[in-house]
Amino acid sequence: MHAYLRQFYRIFGVMFDASKATSGYDIDLYWSGEPYNTFLASLRQFLAPLNVLGDADRYLKLSGIQYLEVILENTASIIHKMGQTPASEAEVYKAVRHILESVFPSAKTPKSNFFKTAQEYKPDILIPELSSAIEYKHANNEAKLKAVIAQISDDVKGYTGDDDYNLFYAVFYVTNDFWGKAKFEKAWEEKNFPKNWRPYYIVGK
Incomplete structure (x- = not known):
């Protein structure tokens, strides 16, 4: 408990600043x-x-999402350390999935109910304990990058009807920095995707 108290002082400070504590606000994009x-x-x-x-469960889940996002952000590093050069979407998400399954046990045998009249939608990775679904896209040229961004529009419509999942990630793995992050973020913004869809632009090889 003494060590825990030291952590408290390190994070929140020894002196309580009521003005600062009451003025800091952000938007909860994950749930509410x-x-x-x-x-x-x-x-x-x-x-x-x-x-x-x-x-407490809600905040433990929030911590889990932070771990998840760190892993997604490091997709290129994970693949590089495995010595792989993925040539398809499947090769990208399979390389990362075993990491996620080690951290989040429920990702090993997930189930979903994203059923539509014409087809069943299956995200690449599901993490039930975080109510999260992950879709990977692979692009080896600028035209393909435009095409896979457009594909997410269909995924947004398809990944509905299952209340167990309310947070969705679209991870775009590009073999070269065709656009740069700023242009990618602008293109994503122009599509007006729902706030519970979060994109990642990952430059690999």
Whole structure:
């Protein structure tokens, strides 16, 4: 507990700054879409392991999402360290999936109900414990990159009807930096995808 207290002081400071604590707000893009106080959110997350909060599970899930996003951001590094040069979408997500399955056990045998009249939609990776689905896209030229961004529009419509999943990731693995991150983010913004869809632009080889 002494070590835990030292961590508390390191994160929140020895002196309590009420003005700063009450003025910091952000938008909860993961669930509610509503503004929340960042100090209280950090405090709840810090206290969650002590099991003194009724909504501790929500903040443990938020911690899990942070781990997930770090893994997705490091897709290129993971593939590079494995010595692979993926030539397809399947080769990309298979290289990362075993990492995710090690961190999130529920990703090993997931189920979903994304059924539509004409077809069943199957995300590349599902993580039930985080209510998250991940779709990987592979592009080896600029034209293909434009095409796979357009494909996400169909995925957005298809990945509905299953209340167990409410956060979706689109990871674009490109073999060269065709656009740069700024142009990619602009193209994504112009599509007006739902806020619960989060993109990643990953430059590999």
